Every structure is written in C-alpha cells, then in structure tokens.
Amino acid sequence: MAGTGSPLIAVENLERVYQMGEERVIALAGVTTAIEQGSFVAVMGPSGSGKSTFMNVLGCLDQPSAGSYRLKGVEVGRLPATELARTRNREIGFVFQQFNLLQRVDALGNVELPMLYAGLPKRERRARAEAALARVGLADRMRHLPLQLSGGQQQRVAIARALVNQPACLLADEPTGALDSRTSLDIMALFQALNREGVTVIVVTHEPDVAAFASRVIRFRDGKIVADSTQVPRDAAAALAEWAEAA
Amino acid sequence: MSFLDAILSSFAAIRAHALRSVLTMLGIVIGVAAVIAMVAVGNGARERVNAQIQSLGANLIIVIPGNITQGGARLGTGNASTLTDADAQALKAEIPAVQAAAPLVRGGVQAVYGSQNWATSAVGVDLDYFVARDWAVERGREFSEEETRRGGQVALIGQSVLRELFGGNDPVGAQIRVRNVPFEVIGVMSPKGQSMFGQDQDDVILLPLQTARQRVVGTNRAKNRSVNQIMVKIREGEDLSAAEEEMKRLLRQRHRLQDGRDDDFSLRNMAEIQATREESARTMAMLLLSVAAVSLVVGGIGIMNIMLVSVTERTKEIGLRMAVGARPLDVMGQFLIEATTIALIGGMIGIGIGIGIAIVTAMKAGWPLLIDPWVVVVAFVFSGLVGIVSGFYPAFRAARLDPVEALRAA
Numbered sequence: 067m068a069g070t071g072s073p074l075i076a077v078e079n080l081e082r083v084y085q086m087g088e089e090r091v092i093a094l095a096g097v098t099t100a101i102e103q104g105s106f107v108a109v110m111g112p113s114g115s116g117k118s119t120f121m122n123v124l125g126c127l128d129q130p131s132a133g134s135y136r137l138k139g140v141e142v143g144r145l146p147a148t149e150l151a152r153t154r155n156r157e158i159g160f161v162f163q164q165f166n167l168l169q170r171v172d173a174l175g176n177v178e179l180p181m182l183y184a185g186l187p188k189r190e191r192r193a194r195a196e197a198a199l200a201r202v203g204l205a206d207r208m209r210h211l212p213l214q215l216s217g218g219q220q221q222r223v224a225i226a227r228a229l230v231n232q233p234a235c236l237l238a239d240e241p242t243g244a245l246d247s248r249t250s251l252d253i254m255a256l257f258q259a260l261n262r263e264g265v266t267v268i269v270v271t272h273e274p275d276v277a278a279f280a281s282r283v284i285r286f287r288d289g290k291i292v293a294d295s296t297q298v299p300r301d302a303a304a305a306l307a308e309w310a311e312a313a
Numbered sequence: 314m315s316f317l318d319a320i321l322s323s324f325a326a327i328r329a330h331a332l333r334s335v336l337t338m339l340g341i342v343i344g345v346a347a348v349i350a351m352v353a354v355g356n357g358a359r360e361r362v363n364a365q366i367q368s369l370g371a372n373l374i375i376v377i378p379g380n381i382t383q384g385g386a387r388l389g390t391g392n393a394s395t396l397t398d399a400d401a402q403a404l405k406a407e408i409p410a411v412q413a414a415a416p417l418v419r420g421g422v423q424a425v426y427g428s429q430n431w432a433t434s435a436v437g438v439d440l441d442y443f444v445a446r447d448w449a450v451e452r453g454r455e456f457s458e459e460e461t462r463r464g465g466q467v468a469l470i471g472q473s474v475l476r477e478l479f480g481g482n483d484p485v486g487a488q489i490r491v492r493n494v495p496f497e498v499i500g501v502m503s504p505k506g507q508s509m510f511g512q513d514q515d516d517v518i519l520l521p522l523q524t525a526r527q528r529v530v531g532t533n534r535a536k537n538r539s540v541n542q543i544m545v546k547i548r549e550g551e552d553l554s555a556a557e558e559e560m561k562r563l564l565r566q567r568h569r570l571q572d573g574r575d576d577d578f579s580l581r582n583m584a585e586i587q588a589t590r591e592e593s594a595r596t597m598a599m600l601l602l603s604v605a606a607v608s609l610v611v612g613g614i615g616i617m618n619i620m621l622v623s624v625t626e627r628t629k630e631i632g633l634r635m636a637v638g639a640r641p642l643d644v645m646g647q648f649l650i651e652a653t654t655i656a657l658i659g660g661m662i663g664i665g666i667g668i669g670i671a672i673v674t675a676m677k678a679g680w681p682l683l684i685d686p687w688v689v690v691v692a693f694v695f696s697g698l699v700g701i702v703s704g705f706y707p708a709f710r711a712a713r714l715d716p717v718e719a720l721r722a723a
Contacts, residue, residue, distance in 0.1 A: 127636060127716040146638045155638020156682055166633040170329045183638035227637065312678070 072139045073100035074234055074266055080133035080143075082119050082289075093119035095289035096133070101268065103234075106261045106299065108277035109270045111286030118239065120286065121270045123240060125237045126150045126160050137272035138234060155183050161238035165220045166229075167212040172198060174208045177227045184231055198226035202256060209290025218249035225256060235266035242276055248309060254279045316650075319643075323651040326623075327658070338659030339621045340612020341699060344605045345660050345692045349667025349684070351601035354674050355594055356683035362590045365508060366583050374557055376400075376543040376564070379577040394539035395577045398439070398522065400567060403541045405441070408559050410551040415605035416522060416540035420530025424478060424518055425490040431477040435491055435518045437525025445546040453485040453500025456521050464523035468496035471515035472504045491518060494528045530646065533664050553584055609695070612659065613703035620707035631711050632719025645712035652704020653697055660696025664689055 082094040093116045101107055111117040122128035123135060126142060129150070135143040142153055154160075159180075167176045177195040186194075199208050201223040212220050221241060228236050238257070242250035258279060261267045269280060277283050278300040285293040327334045378395045401416040418437040423430055436442075439461045450469060460467055462593070468489065475484055484498045495517075505514035520529060522540075547556045557580055564578055624631070631644055639647075668684060675682040 122717050125636070127720070148642070151635065151638055151640040151643075154636060160636045162633075166629065166636075166720070168633070170325060179634070180637040182315075183634075183640070183643060185315065188318075231638075296512060 070081055074103040074137045074138060075101040075138075076134075077123075078134045080083075080120075080123065080135060081168040082116075082123060082128065082130045083131045092289050093121070094130070097289075097291055099284065099291060099294065101235075101266065103262050103266055104261070105282055106258070106278035106280045107269070107282045107284060109284050109286065110269060110272060110274075110277050112272065115286040116289040117270050119289075121237060121239055121268070123269065125160060125234075126153045155180055156231060157234040159225075159231070159233040159236045161221070161224050161228050161236060161241045163217075163240040163243040165212070165224045165244070167220055169212055172209050172211050173204060173215070173223045173226075175232050176212070176223055180227060180231045194230055195226070198230040199223070201229065202226045217245050218251075218252055221245060221249075221253055222256065225253075225260075229260070229265070235268060236260070238267065238269045240271055241269060242271075242273070250276070251302055251306045251309060255306055258299070258302050274279045319646055321649045322647065322653065323654045324412065326651055330623075333619065334655055334658075337615050337655055338612075338662065340608055340615045341656050341659030341696050342612075342613055342663040342666065344608035345534035345663025345696050346667040346670065347601055347605040347608060348506075348692045349664055349688060350670035350674070351598055351605065352688045353667070353671030353682065353684050355598045356685065357671075357675050357678065357680040358594055359591065361678070361680040362587060362594075362681060365506075366587055370552075372549065372553065372585045374547060374553065374560065375546045375581040375583075376404075376545060376560065376578055377541070377581065379575065379579050382411075395568060396543055397538040398540055399538065400564060401540070401569035402439070403563060403567060404543065404545060404560055407563055408556065410547050410556040411545055412548045413441040413444035413544075413546040415439060415445045415546075417442060417532050417542055417546045418522065418526050420525075422492050422518070424474065425622065426478040426484075426487060429478045431474060432472075433474050433477075433516050434520055434568070435520055435525055435529050437520050437522040437530065439522045441546075442519070442544065445544040448505065449503050450500040451503040455500065456519075461521045461523065464527060465521055466494065466496050466524060467499045469500045469519040470498055471500055471502050471517040471519075472512055473516035474518055475501050483620065489518075491520070491682070492529050494524075496520065497613040506513050526703060527545075534666040553582060557579060557582060582693070609699050612656075613699040615703075616652050616655055616700060617703040619706060620648060620654075620704055621649075621710070624648060624707050624711045628719050631714055632716050632722065635716040636720060644714075645708045648708035649701060649704045649712045652708070655698025656696045656703070657693070660672050660693050663696065664692060667692075 068118060077100070078098050079094070079098040080094050083092060084091040095116075097116075097120060109117045109120060119128065123130055123143075124136075126145075130143045133143065134141060137153065137157060142150070145153065159169075168179070171179075174192070174195050177198050178191045181191040181194060196205075196208060199205060202225050204219060204222050204226065207215060210219075212223070215223065225236075237256070241257075242253055245253065254276065257267050257269065267280075269276060271277055278297075279302050280297070281299045282294070284291055284294045342641070376396060398416040400562065405411050405414040415438060418434055421432065422435040423432055424435075440456065440458065443455060453469070456465070456467060456469070468491065469487075470484060471480070478484070478489065479487070484501060489496055489497045489498055494555040502515070502517075502519065508514050526540075535705065545560065547553055560580065562575065568577055570577065631639075634644060634647075667690075671684055672682055
C-alpha cells in the first residue's frame with residue numbers, strides 16, 4: 067500500500083504518440099498530475115483532446131510512449147502484458163458507456179468475471195458478487211440477464227463488477243452517456259455514495275452536468291491539461307430528491 | 314481463470330451458437346465415425362474370413378487336377394483326371410507333415426426321400442475327409458472302414474439336406490435315393506454354414522468314395538480310380554509352404570513329369586486365400602482411413618474458420634475480459650478450450666455414430682461385433698488434437714488483440 071503523502075496516481079510528462087500510417091498522432095503531449103486516494107475527479111475535454119487516451123493509460127489498457135505513471139507508488143508504465151492484466155484486475159475497476167456486459171451471462175455471472183481472472187474459488191466469488199450487487203441495489207435482480215434489465219440497472223451491474231475486486235480506483239468512461247437524465251442522476255448518486263465510502267472515482271465526460279458532481283475537474287485540450295480546479299460538488303442524492311418532488 | 318471455469322464458459326459459448334457449433338462439428342463427426350466403423354467392420358470381416366477358413370478346415374491344402382490339352386484345345390484347370398486315390402495314399406504315407414489326405418469325387422445329384430426331392434451335391438469321401446475338414450457327425454455315426462473300402466450304400470447328410478428332405482423328422486435309418494441308387498442315411502453332419510465363396514456347405518450328401526465313384530458320380534469307367542480333388546491337412550506346427558513343395562515333388566514324380574513340363578495338378582493353399590482376403594480388407598481399410606483423415610482435416614479447417622469468425626464477432630467481449638483482468642494467456646486458453654470442446658463433442662458424437670454403424674453392419678452381415686476400445690480412445694484423443702491444432706491460430710489472434718482497440722469494436 068502507498069504510504070501517506072504518496073498519491074494514488076502520479077503521472078509525470080506522460081506522452082502517448084500513435085503512428086497512423088504516415089501521420090504521427092500526439093494524443094498526450096506531456097501530462098503531469100497527481101490524484102489522491104479518495105478523490106472524485108472529472109476529466110473533461112472535447113473529443114480528440116486526449117482524455118480517453120489518458121483514461122486508457124490510467125487504466126493500464128494502454129501504455130505511455132514516454133513519461134512515468136506510478137500507481138500506488140509503483141511504476142506501471144512499462145509493465146509486460148501479463149503484469150498489466152494483473153494490475154487491471156486488482157487495482158482498476160472499469161465502467162463503460164455501453165456497460166459491456168456479457169449478454170448470455172446473468173448479473174451474478176457478470177459480476178463474478180473479474181474474480182474468475184483473480185482465481186478466486188466459486189463459493190467466494192458467489193458471496194462477493196452477491197454483496198456487490200446488493201451494494202448497488204440489485205439484490206433482487208441477480209439472476210436476470212442483461213437484456214432483462216433497464217439501462218440504469220445494467221450500468222449498476224457494471225459498477226458492481228468494477229467494485230468487486232476492491233480496486234484502488236474506479237475509472238468511468240462516459241458512464242451516463244447511454245442513460246436518460248433521471249437514471250444518470252441515479253448513477254452519479256451511486257458514485258458519490260461509493261466515493262464517500264473511500265472509493266477513488268475518476269469519470270471521463272464531456273458533459274458539464276456530470277462533471278458538476280465531482281470535487282475536482284481536469285480539462286484536456288490537444289493532449290495537455292489546460293485547467294485543473296477543485297469545486298464544491300453538487301449533491302446527486304439531493305438532486306434526485308428534488309426531481310422526485312417535482313414529479 | 315481455472316480450467317474448470319474455462320470449460321464451463323466454453324460450453325456456454327457453444328450453446329449460444331448451437332446450430333453453428335453442430336455444423337462445425339460435422340467434419341469431425343464424420344471422420345471419427347468413419348474410423349470407428351471402419352475398424353469394427355474390418356475386424357468383423359477378418360473374424361468371419363477366419364471362421365470360414367476354420368470351417369473349411371485349418372492348415373488345408375487342396376490338390377486339384379491341372380489343365381489338359383485335348384485335340385489342341387486347352388481345357389481349364391480341374392478337367393484332367395490325373396489325380397487318383399493312390400496319389401492321396403502316397404501323400405499321406407510318404408510325407409510326414411501330412412496328417413490326412415482325403416481324395417474326393419463330387420457331382421450334382423437329385424436326392425429323393427418319399428415324396429420329397431432335392432437337388433444337391435453328392436461327395437464321395439473316405440475317412441480322412443472328416444479329419445481334413447474337422448467335420449464331425451452330429452447325429453448317427455460315421456462311415457465304417459468296411460463301408461468306405463467295400464462301397465457300402467450308406468449316406469451322411471448335411472443340415473440343409475436334412476431340412477429339405479426330412480423337415481423335422483429323424484432321418485437316421487431312412488432310405489433315400491440318390492440318382493436312383495438307394496442309400497441308408499446313417500447320420501447327420503454338424504452345421505458348417507457358408508463357405509467364404511458363399512456356398513452352403515451344409516447342402517451336401519456324403520457317400521463312401523467307392524460307391525459314389527462307381528454308382529453315382531463316376532462316369533469315366535476307364536479312369537475309375539481318379540478323383541476330383543485331394544484335401545490335404547498339414548499337421549499343426551508344420552510349415553505349409555515346405556509341405557507344399559514336398560507334395561509337388563512327390564506328385565510330379567508319381568505322374569512321371571519330366572523337368573520342364575508343367576504340373577498336371579495345382580495346389581490351393583487356404584493361407585493364400587486368407588492373405589488375399591486380408592490384403593483386400595487392408596486396401597479397404599486404407600481407403601476408409603484416408604476418407605477419415607481427409608474428413609478430420611476438413612473438420613479442423615471448419616473449426617478454425619468458425620473460431621476466427623467467433624474471435625472477430627466477440628472482439629468487444631475479449632476487450633472487456635482483458636479490461637477486467639484476463640491475461641493474454643487466459644484469452645488464448647478460452648478459445649483453445651472452446652475449439653477443443655467443439656472437436657471433442659464432435660468426436661463423441663462420431664464415436665456414437667460409428668459404434669451404431671458397426672452394430673448395424675455386424676447384425677446385417679452376421680459377424681461378431683468387435684469394437685476395439687483402443688480405437689475409441691485414439692479417435693477421441695485425435696479429435697481433441699484436431700481441435701487444439703485448429704484452434705491455435707484463432708486463439709493466438711484473440712490473445713494478441715490490443716485491449717483499447719478491442720473495446721472500441723462494435
């Protein structure tokens with residue numbers, strides 16, 4: 067574990083360059099920042115700004131061309147594929163815009179998936195998956211297939227899946243992009259609740275409405291951080307209550 | 314991911330595309346079924362050939378007269394009447410390897426009992442015949458020494474003649490007429506079944522050699538010592554071809570054939586017939602084996618094809634699995650196990666169908682069902698190997714996918 071003072075995530079001069087045929091595409095052009103354990107960060111920027119690449123690198127799906135990425139004080143920017151997979155499995159929980167659930171597997175099975183790759187025994191997988199689904203409010207939907215669930219419920223299953231290995235941080239890429247406003251509020255309230263329990267949450271979004279729920283906003287443009295500010299987050303639970311009153 | 318979990322998840326994937334999976338298996342199914350059926354049919358056929366050779370009499374060499382030239386026309390083998398009972402006696406007396414030498418004459422006859430009549434063949438034999446052919450009397454008694462030598466008017470009948478002439482009645486002691494010559498039936502031979510040439514070996518009336526030659530089938534008065542063939546049984550453990558050589562030398566000498574002249578007889582060795590049979594069975598087996606091999610290769614290509622499609626279709630799933638912690642090796646294992654599972658299920662279905670074919674063939678052809686468990690094991694293992702080999706490349710491709718790209722896939 068990282069000692070106090072050492073941030074959860076520390077990146078220095080992070081660069082990511084793609085070779086697309088003849089053209090060199092610079093997705094990240096020297097990014098330096100740190101994210102503390104327990105924070106709720108929104109990463110914003112127009113498309114092509116490098117925020118998704120930043121997210122992929124943080125999630126160990128992609129590796130930097132240059133610079134350093136330390137997760138919990140460990141340099142992970144140069145790890146071999148197998149170690150990267152291990153890091154994703156143990157330290158990162160992904161939430162995607164399109165949920166990315168396995169369609170032929172029920173909610174429990176989907177949540178068990180990361181533990182399958184962690185090599186946990188069936189009994190423990192089952193118990194932890196049930197607990198995670200209960201935590202996201204789906205205790206009564208465990209045996210449902212994704213197609214039998216609403217979009218919001220599917221995203222909750224995905225969040226349970228992301229949480230189940232107790233990762234260092236949750237990485238959410240446009241988590242409300244496929245949901246209506248009401249359900250989006252629901253999901254953001256869940257993120258805030260998880261954050262209050264100590265889970266580090268990083269949300270990539272281009273919607274200011276979504277970023278409003280974070281306590282820190284990092285803005286990207288042309289592969290660089292152009293703004294980094296803290297704010298008082300809007301309370302999603304309260305917003306939800308207002309909504310209910312209005313209806 | 315544990316092995317068991319991987320297998321369970323591969324079953325789920327296969328079930329998700331049931332029809333496609335079954336079609337993919339087809340090549341393997343056909344290949345394995347062909348192997349199983351082929352080996353069983355081959356074994357059954359060989360067993361039957363062996364049984365037929367056994368029924369003819371083991372270690373048997375048949376001497377038949379050679380061809381003769383008569384007025385410029387060469388008549389076919391077996392037409393000369395150069396063999397005599399004396400030849401048979403000499404073979405037995407002078408060659409130690411010969412256990413029995415049975416001269417025999419044979420002819421088609423009409424046999425009559427009461428109001429029944431039946432066309433069959435009459436064979437004139439001496440006592441060596443029963444030894445040479447390993448043929449025992451089932452009911453009644455054999456000919457006596459006296460009857461063979463003196464030409465008694467007694468007959469032994471085969472099972473088919475018993476059925477046709479007597480129905481269910483006891484024939485022993487009954488009078489039958491063979492070519493209008495009366496004979497007393499003294500016994501019934503045990504059943505022999507079909508010969509390997511498809512003849513009914515039980516459709517026969519055995520008569521003492523002398524009687525048969527003089528009163529029933531013998532027509533050539535001038536050569537009334539001649540016989541149609543001599544069945545020679547070689548003692549167990551003796552070298553058949555060596556005995557054959559000795560017999561040839563003796564017969565040439567007895568027939569006063571000078572060096573350079575053709576034999577006026579020929580020898581038929583059952584072992585040769587058996588070898589020919591086995592050779593053709595082997596050719597058949599090789600043919601089926603190549604069908605099986607082609608089918609397995611095609612089946613393997615089919616599996617590879619479908620697995621490639623499956624990897625492409627499930628690119629996003631692969632990306633997701635990688636995102637939640639699947640190592641390249643896990644992804645590789647998943648697709649390899651899936652390909653192998655498909656192949657093994659195909660193998661099992663093939664084994665089932667192959668055994669089914671073997672059972673049906675054995676029943677229809679009336680030979681014993683011989684399924685070698687080793688062949689089943691080998692066929693199963695081999696279908697698994699086909700799965701591994703054909704699944705390898707698609708699995709490798711899946712494992713090499715870039716997670717970011719894979720997640721972006723539609």
